[in-house]
């Protein structure tokens with residue numbers, strides 16, 4: 001467009017110069033030939049000027065038009081193309097976004113739960129869910145945008161474990177937890193994939209008065225001390241605080257042969273008898289009920305460490321079976337409340 005303008009200005013300037021020259025000539029002619037018919041001379045001069053102008057004009061437009069036209073068309077075509085490309089690319093972006101949403105892109109989830117998985121600690125490919133198993137989770141993700149997430153159908157523990165890792169919406173409704181994942185190491189966080197979840201297992205820390213972070217840090221210290229292998233997915237402290245040490249998609253070292261298909265919860269306790277205080281107790285009820293909901297577990301099937309290995313853990317609830325039954329009943333009631341609040 002600029003080129004066209006420039007050309008037109010040039011043409012007009014040249015024509016103006018010619019017109020001035022011709023007018024100057026006309027004035028000169030009438031002045032030096034006063035005897036001749038001024039009107040005739042003027043007419044002739046004007047005709048000549050018109051002819052010259054017409055010739056110049058046509059020759060200029062012959063030159064400029066064909067030259068300017070393709071440029072203009074090219075320019076317009078470029079604009080059209082650019083606009084077309086712009087539209088196309090924004091459509092592509094929208095399409096990509098739609099695709100990302102409908103395929104349950106893990107990015108938002110990771111953004112939502114950034115601490116869930118340190119970049120340097122990628123586990124073996126086996127823990128990465130294959131694409132097909134992500135599809136039910138993505139439907140869940142999409143529908144959860146507008147309303148509370150319903151339980152995925154069909155239920156798949158592997159999908160749930162994957163979601164716990166990649167999909168922030170998995171954690172909706174979970175009691176507040178402090179994510180303090182252990183540094184991957186063979187003594188407390190081997191990063192072995194947890195393939196399924198068949199039970200929760202409850203423990204007591206056995207160290208009266210210690211905090212959740214004390215116990216978490218003890219697990220962390222095992223990577224250097226190497227004195228034994230131990231860890232737990234969660235530790236619940238004396239104030240009811242929940243510290244998460246291991247992602248749910250990974251095994252913890254807590255329950256020997258049942259590490260491979262259980263989620264472990266360690267509980268702090270104020271006294272040597274191992275009884276949980278009310279903060280720890282009700283936080284345990286809340287977390288356990290939520291985990292039962294997420295993994296479709298029966299609260300009555302929750303295990304004590306004792307039930308698996310015979311170890312006196314959690315001590316008070318081994319020595320008081322009625323208190324243990326009461327705890328499971330409380331979790332079952334709480335689960336009923338949570339599920340009652342779920343959309344049908």
Ligand SMILES: [Zn+2]
Pocket residue numbers: 202203204254305311313314
């Ligand atoms: Zn135990």
